[in-house]
Amino acid sequence: MGVRSDQLIVVIESGPEDLSILVEGLQAAGVKNPVQHFGSGKGALDYFFNRGVWSDARSLSTPALIFLDLHLSDMDGRQFLSLIRHTSLLKTIPIVVFSSSPTQKEANECYDLGANSCVQKPDTPAECVPILSCLMDYWSQVIMAPQVEMSDT
Amino acid sequence: MRMTPSQPILLIEDSPEDYETTVRSLQKAGLKNPIIRCVDGEDALDYLHKRGGYGAAGSAPRPGIILLDLNLPGTDGREVLEEIKQDPSLKTIPVVVLTTSSDQRDIEQCYRVGANSYIQKPVDLDGFVQSMARMKDYWFEVVILPRQEVTK
Numbered sequence: 001m002g003v004r005s006d007q008l009i010v011v012i013e014s015g016p017e018d019l020s021i022l023v024e025g026l027q028a029a030g031v032k033n034p035v036q037h038f039g040s041g042k043g044a045l046d047y048f049f050n051r052g053v054w055s056d057a058r059s060l061s062t063p064a065l066i067f068l069d070l071h072l073s074d075m076d077g078r079q080f081l082s083l084i085r086h087t088s089l090l091k092t093i094p095i096v097v098f099s100s101s102p103t104q105k106e107a108n109e110c111y112d113l114g115a116n117s118c119v120q121k122p123d124t125p126a127e128c129v130p131i132l133s134c135l136m137d138y139w140s141q142v143i144m145a146p147q148v149e150m151s152d153t
Numbered sequence: 154m155r156m157t158p159s160q161p162i163l164l165i166e167d168s169p170e171d172y173e174t175t176v177r178s179l180q181k182a183g184l185k186n187p188i189i190r191c192v193d194g195e196d197a198l199d200y201l202h203k204r205g206g207y208g209a210a211g212s213a214p215r216p217g218i219i220l221l222d223l224n225l226p227g228t229d230g231r232e233v234l235e236e237i238k239q240d241p242s243l244k245t246i247p248v249v250v251l252t253t254s255s256d257q258r259d260i261e262q263c264y265r266v267g268a269n270s271y272i273q274k275p276v277d278l279d280g281f282v283q284s285m286a287r288m289k290d291y292w293f294e295v296v297i298l299p300r301q302e303v304t305k
Contacts, residue, residue: 092264104300111245111299116269118297131295138291142284144271146264147257 002140005032007064014073025128041075062150070099085114092146160217161187165197178285194228223252238267245299
């Protein structure tokens with residue numbers, strides 16, 4: 001079974017404009033999944049490693065899919081990718097890297113570090129909908145998703 | 154920077170019927186890229202490492218993406234996947250596992266060692282054709298694939 005519509009999608013994106021294009025695009029594409037947004041790499045890492053504001057949270061939902069911006073305000077998306085891929089409990093979570101205009105070198109590096117795919121960020125809401133529809137069709141209807149549980153309690 | 158029609162797809166599949174069905178489904182979905190078939194794990198590793206029958210210059214162009222069956226005679230698909238993802242020169246090539254297995258252990262293990270996606274082959278033909286069309290749209294229309302810079 002692929003990503004179910006009740007499963008969490010984590011969006012890590014520092015740009016407010018890009019974020020609203022993405023979130024509105026998901027809605028317009030008919031995606032019903034709950035979305036948790038983080039504006040910084042550190043904010044997302046706190047969530048994944050149960051730290052900071054999340055340190056008291058008992059059981060956090062594990063995302064079925066992560067959308068990661070390559071250029072975060074506080075860290076490079078590649079650094080984030082590498083941390084997740086070196087953490088046994090998190091390493092199977094599918095990660096799709098989004099970037100405005102990645103160079104071929106950047107795209108290659110993302111694959112090298114274990115990104116499941118690398119996607120060019122759509123510039124406008126109109127461009128966004130067909131891209132996100134295709135992407136979500138693939139991850140929800142075509143593939144078999146790993147079962148990930150990030151809290152081992 | 155999306156897939157160009159010259160980048161071949163490497164399809165590692167021992168079953169002639171499954172190979173035919175996959176090729177037809179992808180062509181029906183509008184795929185123009187050449188599809189290269191390797192019939193088992195050894196053949197695939199020879200191709201990727203440009204050795205054995207693939208030693209001649211230009212005889213084994215680097216694939217843009219690999220479609221990998223898991224249950225292969227001899228060197229198993231799981232071993233092929235691990236070898237690709239542990240090799241610094243090959244690991245960037247996206248590997249889509251395409252298999253009849255729906256065993257959760259296979260799914261976990263494939264993602265753990267670096268499979269980019271895991272697809273269970275739908276048993277009905279319509280379902281299979283539709284899956285291949287969506288797979289083709291995703292990897293060939295939406296995704297930016299890795300590409301080696303040509304160095305001379």
